[in-house]
Amino acid sequence: MQNFIFNERIEPKKRAVNERIKDFREIYEIYNPNEASVQADRCVQCGDPYCHNSCPLHNFIPHWLKTVAEKDLELAFKISNESSPFPEIMGRVCPQDRLCEGACTLNEGYGAITIGAIETFISEEGFKKGLRPEFCSKKTGKKVAIIGSGPAGLSCATYLLREGIEPHVYERADRAGGLLTYGIPNFKLDKKVIQRRIDWLMEAGMKLNLGIEVGKNIEFEELLENFDAIFIGIGATKPRRAGIPGENAKGAFMAMDFLTNVQRKVFGDSYDKDKEVKDKRVIVIGGGDTAMDCVRTSIREGAAKAICAYRRDAASMPGSRKEVKNAQEEGAEFIYNVAPTQILTDDEGRVRGVEFVKTISTTTKDGSRKLEIVKNSEFTLDADVVIFALGFENTPLEFLAKHGIETNEWGAIKIDSNYETTKPGVFAGGDCYRGAHLVVTAAYDGREAAKAIRRKLLG
Numbered sequence: 001m002q003n004f005i006f007n008e009r010i011e012p013k014k015r016a017v018n019e020r021i022k023d024f025r026e027i028y029e030i031y032n033p034n035e036a037s038v039q040a041d042r043c044v045q046c047g048d049p050y051c052h053n054s055c056p057l058h059n060f061i062p063h064w065l066k067t068v069a070e071k072d073l074e075l076a077f078k079i080s081n082e083s084s085p086f087p088e089i090m091g092r093v094c095p096q097d098r099l100c101e102g103a104c105t106l107n108e109g110y111g112a113i114t115i116g117a118i119e120t121f122i123s124e125e126g127f128k129k130g131l132r133p134e135f136c137s138k139k140t141g142k143k144v145a146i147i148g149s150g151p152a153g154l155s156c157a158t159y160l161l162r163e164g165i166e167p168h169v170y171e172r173a174d175r176a177g178g179l180l181t182y183g184i185p186n187f188k189l190d191k192k193v194i195q196r197r198i199d200w201l202m203e204a205g206m207k208l209n210l211g212i213e214v215g216k217n218i219e220f221e222e223l224l225e226n227f228d229a230i231f232i233g234i235g236a237t238k239p240r241r242a243g244i245p246g247e248n249a250k251g252a253f254m255a256m257d258f259l260t261n262v263q264r265k266v267f268g269d270s271y272d273k274d275k276e277v278k279d280k281r282v283i284v285i286g287g288g289d290t291a292m293d294c295v296r297t298s299i300r301e302g303a304a305k306a307i308c309a310y311r312r313d314a315a316s317m318p319g320s321r322k323e324v325k326n327a328q329e330e331g332a333e334f335i336y337n338v339a340p341t342q343i344l345t346d347d348e349g350r351v352r353g354v355e356f357v358k359t360i361s362t363t364t365k366d367g368s369r370k371l372e373i374v375k376n377s378e379f380t381l382d383a384d385v386v387i388f389a390l391g392f393e394n395t396p397l398e399f400l401a402k403h404g405i406e407t408n409e410w411g412a413i414k415i416d417s418n419y420e421t422t423k424p425g426v427f428a429g430g431d432c433y434r435g436a437h438l439v440v441t442a443a444y445d446g447r448e449a450a451k452a453i454r455r456k457l458l459g
Helices: 035-042 050-054 063-069 073-083 085-092 115-128 151-161 191-203 219-224 254-267 289-300 323-330 398-402 439-458
Strands: 143-147 167-170 207-210 229-232 252-256 279-283 304-309 333-335 339-347 351-361 369-373 379-382 384-388 427-429
Touching: 035 063, 050 063, 050 219, 063 073, 063 115, 073 115, 085 115, 085 191, 085 439, 143 151, 143 219, 151 167, 151 191, 151 439, 167 219, 191 207, 229 439, 252 254, 252 398, 254 384, 279 289, 289 304, 289 323, 289 384, 323 333, 333 339, 351 384
Parallel strands: 143 167, 143 229, 167 207, 229 427, 252 384, 279 304, 279 384, 304 333
Antiparallel strands: 339 351, 351 369, 351 379
């Protein structure tokens, strides 16, 4: 180990820009065994591994880096799958530059270990060799209803199956995966990767009920009567609005509506043709990973121009740096320190442009950030489509209050230290309790909630 002195950080190869913008296939290639071993061998095996501590799942990163360097794939596979419900997904979608890789000791002067790429390699190479995730063969007879099949729900199902508890997942959409399926584009996460993991969960005993919305197609009371416990993992799906004139104009969309519609088109399912952006001028409002997904998707859909407008400076953008870089490579334009004041429309109520004001981001004495508007700085950009990627809020659900499941002032479900809500036997995790957050934190919540459910049901 510690060969960082002799081997530099080399990221996985990316498909050529002029090729990848023509389709929705993943842009990164997967390391071959030798590439992965060389990159893993750069790890210094810190006594206090910052990567492990910075990972919300607390993955045993130095351990599986060491086994990859030694080319012990089977052990690396076991270690990787121990703490993570689906490492082949996390390796692709985690913002490693803000988490594990961002905390790597080698960042100063040498370049962090390519943790995410090696994590993906371990799983994909393991699958090629016939390795599979393991589940408990002995059943306890206990059943748990899981509401939502996103990362929190699937993670909870995974760890329940490892304990011999049968999860029954209820998903209102016609495909499982939640955000993983409809909110993250194929060029970052191929949907076959998600379906493969779901198929293995079903083979292990997970029951999947699609097109079933709790409170509409099935009552919450029925779940209370028929299951030993319930886990709520419904996410935070209500889009934040800008609150400016014209935001409901024809051609103004919420990010998730736009991304879901395109994904339905990619699947070959029915979709809304009024949301197509081919040959149109697109402005995306926002600076996070969802905004990057929207501009990159617009480019692949043939937009004449795709602009990302963010209210602060480039250094303050909350999204992953690699996603910003990929968007820039693919032709997205960026304008910083601007805030929209209104959506301009034509006589038919269609988007024709966006009026902005310029901003200045300053730091106050207490360290907080303050955004100031520059006087008389109004300007207009022409646009045919505006996509708002301003984050998400919790959606209030009638059955929560009806059954004494308390929420906070933002509509997030309240839980105790064991992920149990104010209704005994009902647990929750992910964005529905945190507010909009990361896939990896949702996966962590699902894992820890499953452990708490096991303790409650089995002692």
